Amino acid sequence: MANLRDLTKKEELLCGGHRACAGCAAPIAVRQALKAVDTPVVVGCATGCLEVTTTIYPFTSWRVPFIHSAFENSAATISGVEAAYRALKKKGKITRDIQFIAFGGDGGTYDIGFQSLSGAMERGHDMVYICYDNEAYMNTGIQRSSATPKGASTTTSPAGKVIPGKVQFRKDLTAVMAAHNIPYVAQAVPSHWNDFITKVQKALAVKGPAFINVLAPCRLGWQFDPAETIDIMRGAVETCFWPLYEVENGVWRVTHKPREKKPVRGWLEKQGRFRHLFRPGNEHIIEEIQADIDRNWEALLARAGAA
């Protein structure tokens, strides 16, 4: 459980001056995640918005050791760092306790980096992988990923005359990672900062690999006013589009159950990427999205024994 007063006293490990867009949720997620750290930490990051906006040579926003090597291998790279730590600690060359966090966007995690993530988790490295999921390849200009929700218009799944945005539903990566039977898996969002920071604390505390999927809206790709980032995140939770839950040693638990589950329609309406769904003839897509959310939510509640 995080305490706001204590958190404000902690040093910002991702310092200001980075080049992320106003309203970008990625640096908010990173700052919150690093607030959960009490020991020295080494951070790895996949190629993507977070990396390009925070490490423009000769500057860096990272007050912690940081490595970026390529796009699809944040997990593999940090697994090597963690292996080096174990080797050097065994030899007495390092005495401090150090934690390891790998970041990647949904492109670097769900798609191109999925193999290296799966491998690193299976090998049992003592590391936390945090996916900041902005639901498309935002760094290259908003192309669809397997995390892009059905119906969203992106530059490679544009809403056209015959195809109304992305046809497929999104991949449920959090559940896929839970199926790796690692000690800790969670889904979170920075609008619910206490829930998120607590999850990062738990993920760091377990021995072995942990995975957290954190929703990080992109105001350019999702097309909303940059002042509304936090509201958009809240909406994702209140509609159960993005349920907050954790899987601790195989036990599923919903960590935040909205008092009233809101229809997804109102949330979609606030985002330009779904604008075309409100045109005549596309109503059925909104219904399909709602039906999918309902089905997934009920399945989650059943899994978590909270139905």
Place this chain on the structure above:
Amino acid sequence: MSKRVAITGNEAVAQAMRQINPDVVAAYPITPQTEIVQIFSTFVADGDVDTEFVTVESEHSAMSATIGASAAGARAMTATSSQGLALMWEMLYIAAGLRLPIVAPVVNRALSAPINIHCDHSDTMGARDSGWIQLYSENAQEAYDNLIQAVRIAEHADVQLPVMVCMDGFIVSHGMENAELLDDDMVRSFIGQRTPKHSLLDVDRPATFGALDFADWYFEHRRQLAEAQTHVKGVVLDVAKEFAKVSGRSYDLFEAYRLDDAELAVVVLNSAAGTAKEVVDDLRDKGMKAGLLKIRLFRPFPHEEIVAALAGKKAIAVLDRADGLSTMGGPVFVDVRSAMYDAPGPKMVNYIYGLGGRDIDTEQIAGVYWDLARIAETGKVTSPVTYLGVRE
């Protein structure tokens, strides 16, 4: 005490890795390198090394984890072949660009398609412009010796570059040879400890590795990488001198075999050099002034020394076990001929041989020397690039 043993190339390389005792090895099995990984796994399982062995799910992750480990200050190694090296391709450039002193044996094998598990050099030739130092080895002894020296070369303060040590798949990797292994303590004192200037695990002095360079810095950093390559030659020679003191075996940038007074010269890498030496001896007995230049350091390319060694010859044939597919010859030919441009000009020809493990025999190499004799006599090159031993 050194000991003389019957050993395969893969076993010799695995023994060198045991003696180097790296902090981290991240590797993925691939024919014909597989034995190296298997043998090293038994060293880990039996506690013969202190290494953290990362059993990655691909070669891309092997190189990525090795990069992470090396950036963390560890002495880190991997090993691969062929498609594995091809899958690492993206990360090879990053290892060199981040100036990480990784050492990797590469067991040369043909690239697909068609798929083929046997020896040629198309894998490492594809990596020749990645910024890695490349050392080539004629036999198991040289692969073993090169691997140990590679640690010192890579980690030298003036170098800080990754090194791949190449040996021929099956021919050397699986062939049993007589070789001399150094004593474990000799190897450990020869390679010493790695002392990195910056490390990810130096948490009190946080550093950012792999930052983004725009047009205002990228060129300078690539220029530094090029500058580091110019230091390699001297370091390779210095390390060889020290290695000779502990091993009694001497190494240079290349081996000149009966080359000084030769009029006709063949240039070759790796195991075919052994066959070619037989041919040279035989032809010398017959009165031909034949000689051989076997390149050890191919990247960076020691062009001045090679030109000095080849200048004044009447005709030169470069044997390439990889095809550049440029229609103007293989990669070694292109480099040697380019280096010789300003030298008083011997005629030069190229032979592409041995692709996909096709054997090359003494008769074929002798044929190359007879071609050179004809070229030297007539001054005419009728076929600048010839495919040797292929059904046309």
